[in-house]
Amino acid sequence: MDNFNIENFELYVTNAMSADEKMVFEQKIFDDPQFAADFEHFKTLKAGIRKQSLQDRLDILKKNIDHKPSEDPEPLRHSWASYLLYLLGLAILMALIFYLVRSPEKPETQPSLPAVHTQKQDSLQQQDLDSLRSDTMRFIPQKTVVPAVKGKTSVSKQDKGYADNEFTPKNQWREAMALYSKPQNLASIMRDGPSESDKKFNDAILLFKASKYQEVTALIGNEKDEKNLYLNAHALLLTGKTQQATVIFRNFADDDFSTYHEESRWYLALALFANYPETKDELNSLTAQLLTVPDYKQKVADLIAKMK
């Protein structure tokens, strides 16, 4: 099924063809078995889309409505069963109360640990925590602000998580970010019954717009759907975790069917550039491809200039 065929199938099923076009189409169905088979598949997929849409609507309706208890009288056996269960529960409760009231207090079989031992343990624990904190503090940098990127993105090291060992060298990352602009393609549909993943995505978009990139990753870092992965890749790139960002962008760039295929190639180039010159070969090959795409031609030229 190619684009041309899909377009023709759409026109035919929506009755948008002229009488002549319709005749040609029907003749092709008759003459070309592959075309006819593709048309059948198209109709099946379209029917499947409708069926799934209605099912989704029903599921959402079931979630949205006020569930009222059934007004039908319960069968007699259910009432008897409930009555017996109540009686049994009551009897067990009475027996328990009786047992507790009548039984004498037992001495403790296990003496409590001497206070000195506990204090020692506490002090050891305190020491461990202190040393752990001081170890950790060594990795947490003082709050310094990386200059804003062409007025688009301002990244504070501490707030945004920059400065971990795995992060890219600062200057190179800053150079890459100078060419970065936020993606256009981040909208989503909010419905009355969005999935958990949809809700997280929408919350993450708000955080992303507020430049809280670390929080974006904390919120959607474990989500596996395409739009969350894509948004997280941006958050990772913007917090200097360029290698993780590279992996995600590369997957999208390699997937021709992905919604984010085209844009991801450009952001992959930026992530690779942040680790330049180690990534030289892949970056050269990618920039050569991107130079042929009108939307990215100028951006890639700027990137190549920086590579030199």
Place this chain on the structure above:
Amino acid sequence: MNWIERIKSDPDKTLATLYNEIQDEATKWIKIEFGLQSDDADEIFQTSIVLLYDNVVTGKLTELTAHIKTYLFSIIKNKIIHLNRSRSKMSSLDATEILQGVIDEEYEEISSEDLNKANTALMKLGEPCKSLLELSYYQQMKLDEITILLGYKNNDTTKNLKYKCMKRLQKIFFE
């Protein structure tokens, strides 16, 4: 805004409102008129609400000449008469099954197996392709409307993505 416009602009909220407003009366009527139990009456009522939505989306219902309740009750009545012909009196009703039955019957030329395969493929396809295809092929939304709604760059991007999604769906369908 009338009911049809409300269903088109905010389907899920409108269908829930409609359900909550009419549910008591509808289930009582179903129980008295057709002798069904409360649970069965409710399942039929839910299915009918979704079928009402389908009629609006597919253009079968463009204008209401009577109150929406009257229209909804006629869907319920037809559905019960149809179901009474085909089902055993003892079996309880389930909205999902009724709905699937309606669609399967409507697409007689497509086998239930293929229809289920298409359904599964769509679930595997995931977002945003699923929404994009639903908006285009079921809700018949125009490219520029989808472009705005989904925040794509321009109509060409939306069109290309739609074709990609359709081809991807076909690929999954044959896996």
